[in-house]
Amino acid sequence: MSKVLVAYFSKTGEQYGVGTITKGNTAIAAEIIAEKTGGDLFEIKVVNDNYPDTYNPLVQYAKVEKQKNARPEIVGEVSNIGEYDTIFLGYPNWWADMPMPVYTFLDKYDLSGKTVHNFCTHEGSGGVHREDFTMYGHIAQNDREQAKEKISEWLKSLGF
Numbered sequence: 748m749s750k751v752l753v754a755y756f757s758k759t760g761e762q763y764g765v766g767t768i769t770k771g772n773t774a775i776a777a778e779i780i781a782e783k784t785g786g787d788l789f790e791i792k793v794v795n796d797n798y799p800d801t802y803n804p805l806v807q808y809a810k811v812e813k814q815k816n817a818r819p820e821i822v823g824e825v826s827n828i829g830e831y832d833t834i835f836l837g838y839p840n841w842w843a844d845m846p847m848p849v850y851t852f853l854d855k856y857d858l859s860g861k862t863v864h865n866f867c868t869h870e871g872s873g874g875v876h877r878e879d880f881t882m883y884g885h886i887a888q889n890d891r892e893q894a895k896e897k898i899s900e901w902l903k904s905l906g907f
């Protein structure tokens with residue numbers, strides 16, 4: 748049996764097309780994946796969380812962070828990273844890219860030799876790094892049955 752880690756970044760507050768949310772779209776997808784694979788969840792959160800909770804200011808903030816190619820410090824450690832042989836890595840599409848804290852995560856851990864499946868939520872552009880799986884954020888948020896079905900199909904194709 749392979750040991751699975753589901754690491755993800757996701758943002759609550761006001762998001763595109765879904766109003767103000769208390770659980771992020773990607774977080775919902777990540778939880779479904781963890782439930783169906785028996786994986787452990789790790790949320791990629793920044794230490795100094797200055798992300799605005801309103802949409803347009805967030806979009807501007809993220810633009811600057813991307814322009815700076817920032818590596819915001821993230822909270823906590825996956826101390827047992829060596830035990831995982833399969834990693835699901837999830838994030839929203841931010842400016843046709845991954846949020847910068849996901850780069851911090853990737854800089855921090857050596858995932859070579861592990862099987863990595865990346866997934867992304869978005870609102871129309873689709874994925875950003877040849878993701879294995881993409882989904883509209885509002886579907887994860889508002890139609891969990893459909894989200895579960897699509898994710899199950901994907902996981903089945905991977906052998907879960």
Ligand SMILES: Cc1cc2nc3c(=O)[nH]c(=O)nc-3n(C[C@H](O)[C@H](O)[C@H](O)COP(=O)(O)O)c2cc1C
Nearest residue numbers: 757758771772773839842843868869870871872884
């Ligand atoms: C800063 C920012 C930039 C975004 N850029 C894009 C984009 O380029 N293309 C797209 O389809 N959606 C974009 N979106 C929409 C998000 O990808 C989408 O709402 C996603 O599901 C949010 O996931 P989360 O709730 O897990 O953070 C953007 C959202 C934000 C906040």
